[in-house]
Amino acid sequence: MSFPAYPGYKHSGVELLGELPEHWTLKRFKNVFEERAERSADGLEELLSVSAYFGIKPRSESRDEGDHLSRAESLEGYKVCHPGDLVINIMLAWNRGLGFSWQSGIVSPAYCVFHVTDGSSPKFLDYLVRSDECIRYFKTHSAGIMDSRLRLYPESFGRLFTAIPPTCEQTQIARFLDHETARIDALIEEQQRLIELLKEKRQAVISHTLTKGLDPTAPMKDSGVEWLGEVPAHWDVSRLKYHSTRIGDGLHSTPEYDDAGDYFFINGNNLVGGAITISPTTRKVNRQEFLKHRVLLDSSTILISINGTIGNLALYSGEPVILGKSAAYINCTESLSPRFCLYLFSSEQIKRFFESQLTGTTIYNLSLRTIAEVPTPLPSIDEQNSIIEFLNRNVDGFDELIDNAMKLAQLLQERRSALISAAVTGKIDVRGWQPPASVPSPELVEEAV
Known part of the structure; x- marks a missing residue:
């Protein structure tokens, strides 16, 4: 499926941003967000975590078995975030360590919390700040001499530019991306299930042959x-x-x-x-x-x-x-x-x-x-060699199928990232897009601004 470009473009004046649709507005992030200074009085709110993979979610849902919810004795003084707030781990913004929260909670004092001030759609902005283009932009303007020490300080974040479409268009872009990413995610999950099934069958062949001959x-x-x-x-x-x-x-x-x-x-x-x-x-x-x-x-x-x-x-x-x-x-x-x-x-x-x-x-x-x-x-060395030949043939076949499925999943992931970047930077025009009649429109998270 291909999508048209916008009828007209203008240069942003920012080398890393390039051109933007002529009716979009160039803004600094400080004119879109304001840092929230609210702190928890008792630390009893839900503790949230930030991840490059899933954005913002409760820490209790993302920790490994045996991990502590937090190593701090008290969560008093942790930063408060509300639905529709942007949370940035300043040490990992260059690696997509940021995203919007869709629930109230608290986050580490080392993070930065911002609320939207210009009426923009948090759902659109979430796709925007986690897009490949934005992450590269953030990395370029992070301070530090190596990746592990890069920091995107709030002042630096505020000075950076972004292209903002009209609010109704933001909602349409978010609606389009919700539908398309859900469709791609389903295909990726299908490939991942196939990979796990193939690995299980591969393992079963090895285990059975080595114990039963x-x-x-x-x-x-x-x-x-x-x-x-x-x-x-x-x-x-x-x-x-x-x-x-x-x-x-x-x-x-x-x-x-x-x-x-x-x-x-x-x-x-x-x-x-x-x-x-x-x-x-x-x-x-x-x-x-x-x-x-x-x-x-x-x-x-x-x-x-x-x-x-x-x-x-x-x-x-x-x-x-x-x-x-x-x-x-x-x-x-x-x-x-x-x-x-x-x-x-x-x-x-x-x-x-x-x-x-x-x-x-x-x-x-x-x-x-x-x-x-x-x-x-x-078994005897001759029988060992026969088993090796049998397993080489069969395992190679499974490995080829697994490799093909992994490559397809990777291509789908790349397609997902490219589609998000194209939509939020105005390279494609989705204003006329409508979901197929047989597919219900995705519900947007209620946006708090």
Whole structure:
């Protein structure tokens, strides 16, 4: 679906804004908003949070299990916001850390709260300030030397310009975007459900094959391990330590870095999708440091993350690396194929076993002893190779379908962002748009100004 441009445009005089429809008004944000100074007397109002993903919502709905509602002893003195107010996290405005609240509540004293003073539609303004163009504009005018330290102070925000259409047009733009974004969001959610279903089926194929084998007629026996269940009668079930020559982890200290070095210092986060991934931020060491801290890694080696993020996996393929403490290595004997071991560690049964053995409260750890003692269902090496070939074919098929669905979801998200930006900056004219007759018009949130 395409939409027409406006009949006429004028230059805004602001390089980052470019042209705007000729009947729109160029304003500074300080002529659209006024900062609200109201503070909570007792801190009993609903605590709200700001997110790049969902804008403003109750903190109780967005916190992770086990998180505190707030680390402050009292919320007295927190800033009050009302329905239709703009809340900005000045430290994350450059990363879309702002949005409009549609309910009364309180927010952190470090945030800024603004109410609309010029009669504009808060719903339109919410789309506007969270659009890609505005976020880039905010980042350009934020103070700081790096992203993590950027601040959009209220005075700087107030001096920035924006293009404001007539109020009735704002309402129409918001109405159009409510309808179109809801339609796109439904398509994205459909792709996300498909991705989860494909991942579940992929995982089921791996887990079933690694515990039941390829022959559905093979006699079965009790593995002797409750969570493993029955396995083919001719398979061996024994501890992993009996099928590895060495199990260890990496360096428990910091090596001497050398940006001109030819070797890399990796940790568990460098193990991605079954391979070692070197990123632009991966630190380097020189040959002397490499020789000092290297461990024996070869074609029999599988790597697994054991600290923080648990269970990332990779096969070692000769990369010039030394390991940090969050990466463990298993050197397999001739009775265990490293790729079979990699698939085994990615099965639901083994992952659940590892999860049950984790230590730590905020940062989880998987011990080398747990890895060594994990019960391992093991067919002959020939059967392992047959299973690997079967899984490679089937897993690759699932991975391709998952990748296609993820790409489509990303394209839809990009389409959503582009449509919002085009509408709120006047690149498309939606004044004549009407929702399809079969679709009820979306209800706009009641706007408090």
